[in-house]
Amino acid sequence: xxxxxxxxxxxxxxxxxxxxxxxxxxxxxxxxxxxxxxxxxxxxxxxxxxxxxxxxxxxxxxxxxxxxxxxxxxxxxxxxxxxxxxxxxxxxxxxxxxxxxxxxxxxxxxxxxxxxxxxxxxxxxxxxxxxxxxxxxxxxxxxxxxxxxxxxxxxxxxxxxxxxxxxxxxxxxxxxxxxxxxxxxxxxxxxxxxxxxxxxxxxxxxxxxxxxxxxxxxxxxxxxxxxxxxxxxxxxxxxxxxxxxxxxxxxxxxxxxxxxx
Amino acid sequence: xxxxxxxxxxxxxxxxxxxxxxxxxxxxxxxxxxxxxxxxxxxxxxxxxxxxxxxxxxxxxxxxxxxxxxxxxxxxxxxxxxxxxxxxxxxxxxxxxxxxxxxxxxxxxxxxxxxxxxxxxxxxxxxxxxxxxxxxxxxxxxxxxxxxxxxx
Numbered sequence: 484x485x486x487x488x489x490x491x492x493x494x495x496x497x498x499x500x501x502x503x504x505x506x507x508x509x510x511x512x513x514x515x516x517x518x519x520x521x522x523x524x525x526x527x528x529x530x531x532x533x534x535x536x537x538x539x540x541x542x543x544x545x546x547x548x549x550x551x552x553x554x555x556x557x558x559x560x561x562x563x564x565x566x567x568x569x570x571x572x573x574x575x576x577x578x579x580x581x582x583x584x585x586x587x588x589x590x591x592x593x594x595x596x597x598x599x600x601x602x603x604x605x606x607x608x609x610x611x612x613x614x615x616x617x618x619x620x621x622x623x624x625x626x627x628x629x630x631x632x633x634x635x636x637x638x639x640x641x642x643x644x645x646x647x648x649x650x651x652x653x654x655x656x657x658x659x660x661x662x663x664x665x666x667x668x669x670x671x672x673x674x675x676x677x678x679x680x681x682x683x684x685x686x687x688x689x690x691x692x693x694x695x696x697x698x699x700x701x702x703x704x705x706x707x708x709x710x711x712x713x714x715x716x717x718x719x720x721x722x723x724x725x726x727x728x729x730x731x732x733x734x735x736x737x738x739x740x741x742x743x744x
Numbered sequence: 745x746x747x748x749x750x751x752x753x754x755x756x757x758x759x760x761x762x763x764x765x766x767x768x769x770x771x772x773x774x775x776x777x778x779x780x781x782x783x784x785x786x787x788x789x790x791x792x793x794x795x796x797x798x799x800x801x802x803x804x805x806x807x808x809x810x811x812x813x814x815x816x817x818x819x820x821x822x823x824x825x826x827x828x829x830x831x832x833x834x835x836x837x838x839x840x841x842x843x844x845x846x847x848x849x850x851x852x853x854x855x856x857x858x859x860x861x862x863x864x865x866x867x868x869x870x871x872x873x874x875x876x877x878x879x880x881x882x883x884x885x886x887x888x889x890x891x892x893x894x895x896x
Contacts, residue, residue, distance in 0.1 A: 528750070528751055528754050529750060531754050531757070531758075532750050532753060532754050532757075535754070535757050536753050536754060536756075536757045539757060539760075575772050579768070579772070637757075639761075640757065640758065640760075640761030640764075641761075643761055643764045643765050643768065644760060644761060644764045646764070646768060647764035647767050647768055647772075648764075650768075650772060669771065672772055672774075673771075673772065673773060673774025674774070676772050676773040676774070677773060678768075678769050678773040678775050681773065682765075682768050682769065682772070682773055
């Protein structure tokens with residue numbers, strides 16, 4: 484009984500290590516698999532289109548609504564202390580430091596990460612990847628690397644757009660609807676937000692998230708069981724793992740950036 | 745034709761990202777493209793700086809004329825020394841001006857208010873403002889009030 488349990492734990496541990504090592508090597512290979520920029524650039528543009536441009540609508544709409552909700556909630560609380568002119572400060576710091584990078588990354592994992600996994604998984608199960616290998620094309624270079632880089636490039640751009648649209652939405656609600664004086668709304672924001680700290684740290688966060696999300700997504704796709712059920716499971720795993728990784732990494736990055744660690 | 749629309753939309757996407765970054769830089773964090781204003785440095789010694797921070801405003805009659813550049817403790821006299829940069833266009837502050845630490849609103853940020861004096865000589869780079877008024881610390885105020893009450 485005990486020995487069997489031990490054996491099961493051992494084999495679980497070994498297979499975990501194996502997957503982790505395989506994904507690490509996979510990452511390394513696809514990172515350094517882009518020597519021919521001129522040939523691969525059209526591939527990259529195509530992937531930026533499908534990963535970034537197609538995610539733009541959902542990012543902008545949700546950024547807009549989150550900004551408006553923050554403004555409403557913040558106004559309700561701040562007006563109790565008679566300091567509703569601090570609304571711009573509250574909304575902009577929340578969006579730039581936390582919500583912008585994190586929510587954009589969660590949406591990105593659901594919208595683009597799952598699509599990446601399903602696409603690569605289907606390529607694998609219909610043996611397109613094996614076919615590429617047969618004709619002497621490295622699938623890591625041709626299929627994986629452009630998708631990976633597209634994700635890393637798109638994520639910060641999407642997060643910046645998310646924050647901007649959110650702040651715009653907050654100013655619509657706060658200034659135009661609830662009647663916070665627009666001069667103090669923007670001046671308070673400019674007083675408290677520092678470009679090098681708040682904006683750039685948010686960008687660094689979102690680059691890290693983009694890296695992690697696309698790594699998980701392309702590896703899950705590449706590692707999937709080549710069955711329709713396997714693709715479904717891999718897609719689920721991508722969204723779950725990526726979301727957990729985003730939130731955990733966010734805590735670590737916040738502790739390093741803002742927690743004087 | 746299909747490929748062209750794809751490339752154009754990717755280009756528009758990247759341009760939108762840059763535009764959003766510029767919006768965040770200029771409108772939200774208030775970066776200005778012009779160089780920092782020329783300034784000269786003046787110091788003042790306070791018994792208690794009470795929560796004043798670097799980059800706080802220096803004002804005269806409510807108008808910003810500079811900012812706090814450095815704060816440290818004088819280890820011999822045990823007073824806080826505040827160094828401030830005052831913009832060069834305000835070069836006619838008399839040498840006996842008064843500096844006091846004030847609070848914006850009840851719980852707002854601390855800033856320095858300067859009231860001009862009557863002397864003919866003006867403050868120049870490296871001078872010290874002699875006449876200062878410390879920050880109002882709420883606990884001191886309350887304890888003084890209680891002390892006076894019990895004396896009565």
